[in-house]
Amino acid sequence: MSESSEQHPVTLDLLKHKMSEFAKERGWEPFHSPRNLLLALVGEVGELSEIFQWKGEVPKGLADWKEEEKVHLGEELSDVLLYLVRLSDICGIDLGKAALRKVQLNAIKYPVKVSEDPSSSHKDQPNNTN
């Protein structure tokens, strides 16, 4: 791909159009149904999970990971994002708008003074050791 993020800021809208073009060019639109996309998304979440599987907790920033492991992680995160963007589009959901609204709802549900200690909102959550 010749396009770089310096030339075009990466927005959800750009990714939505890229995924739409990708499916159209290959005649894959009939396969990009809500259910198929959801299953593909879950599959990619599985592939993402495999990267962390059996490693125990890993340090923030992944300082001790090899470059190729980080590249692989970026690929799997991207697959999850791309299928999520495509699923939202196919379902007629404006993902950016919905996510901003959800951030606002979260702030109302968890006012700052209550959410200072994240474990207080989830009684089962163990203390974060990071």
Ligand SMILES: Nc1ccn([C@H]2C[C@H](O)[C@@H](COP(=O)(O)OP(=O)(O)OP(=O)(O)O)O2)c(=O)n1
């Ligand atoms: N019907 C399809 C198949 C693929 N893709 C796109 C979206 C994902 O970003 C990526 C997924 O491709 P693969 O199914 O080949 O998955 P991986 O890239 O993870 O390969 P592998 O499963 O071999 O690791 O390609 C798509 O939009 N529609």
